[in-house]
Amino acid sequence: MSDLERMVRRHPVRAAALAGAALLLVPATLLPGPGGPGEPPISGTVLVQQTGSARELLAAVRGANPIVCELATRNFGNNWGGGSGDWEDLPALARSGEETRRVLAWVDRMDSLDVAPLRDGLGDPDTCVRRASARLLGRARKAEAVDVLLEAVRSTEAGRREAAVLGLAYTDDERAVAPLVELLRDADPELRGGAAWALGHVGSTRASQPLLGVLDDREPRVRRSVARALGRLESSDAVPALANLLASDDDPTVRRAAAWALGQIE
Numbered sequence: 001m002s003d004l005e006r007m008v009r010r011h012p013v014r015a016a017a018l019a020g021a022a023l024l025l026v027p028a029t030l031l032p033g034p035g036g037p038g039e040p041p042i043s044g045t046v047l048v049q050q051t052g053s054a055r056e057l058l059a060a061v062r063g064a065n066p067i068v069c070e071l072a073t074r075n076f077g078n079n080w081g082g083g084s085g086d087w088e089d090l091p092a093l094a095r096s097g098e099e100t101r102r103v104l105a106w107v108d109r110m111d112s113l114d115v116a117p118l119r120d121g122l123g124d125p126d127t128c129v130r131r132a133s134a135r136l137l138g139r140a141r142k143a144e145a146v147d148v149l150l151e152a153v154r155s156t157e158a159g160r161r162e163a164a165v166l167g168l169a170y171t172d173d174e175r176a177v178a179p180l181v182e183l184l185r186d187a188d189p190e191l192r193g194g195a196a197w198a199l200g201h202v203g204s205t206r207a208s209q210p211l212l213g214v215l216d217d218r219e220p221r222v223r224r225s226v227a228r229a230l231g232r233l234e235s236s237d238a239v240p241a242l243a244n245l246l247a248s249d250d251d252p253t254v255r256r257a258a259a260w261a262l263g264q265i266e
Helices: 003-010 012-024 054-061 066-074 098-109 115-121 127-140 143-153 158-168 174-183 189-202 205-212 220-232 236-248 252-264
Strands: none
Touching (some): 054 066, 054 098, 054 127, 066 127, 115 127, 115 143, 127 143, 127 158, 158 174, 158 189, 174 189, 205 236, 220 252, 236 252
C-alpha cells in the first residue's frame, strides 16, 4: 500500500479537502467540456483541450457509403443514453484513437461551433459532406447557423439548396417558413417534397395553408410529404382534404400517409 493510500484511509476528510483544493488549481483546458450531469469524457479520463471540430468530422464522412452516411447524419445529436454516460461504455471504444474520441465527444456536446467550414460544406461536391454540414447547422439552433442555411436555401445550386432544406427542418426557426414555402412550387419534385417534409418538422402553423394548396401535386412523393406534414402540424383545417386523399388517391403510399396524418389530428 502506498503512502498516499494510507493517508486517504486514515484521514478521509483531509484527503477530500486536499483533492478539492487540487481541483481548483487544474487549468480549465484540462476539464471536460459542458455535457450535462452524468456525462463523463468519452475515454473515461479527462481529455486535454476537448475541441473536436466540424472540419475533422466533415473530413471523416467524405466519401462515405450512402447508407452509412444516412445513418450517421440522422443520428447526430441523438445522444442515446448520453444523460447516464452510457456511451462511455460502448464496446471497444477505448481502442479508438484520440482524434476519434475527441470528435465524438464534440458531436455529443456541440459546445462550440465554427460555422465557416459548415457553410463551405453545404456546397461541397460530396453528398455526405453536404448533408452532415446541414444537419450540424440545424442542430446548433444558433442564429448564425440559421443565417447560413437561409442563405443556402436560396442558392442557385441544387445540391446546396437540398442540403439547406434538411438543415432548416431541425432549426425550429420561424424564419425558415417563407423560403420553404417558396420551394413548394419548385420545378424539382424532390425539393418540393423535401420542403414539405421540412415544414412539418419546423412546426409552424403558418405553413398549413400553403401546404394545403399543394396537396394535389402531380407527384405522389410530394403529396405524401405534404400529407404527413399536415399531420405533424395537427391542422384541423386539413381534415376534409386528407379524408379525400385517403378515399381517392391512386397511390397507396399517399393513402397511408393521409391515414397517418388524420390519426395525428384530434
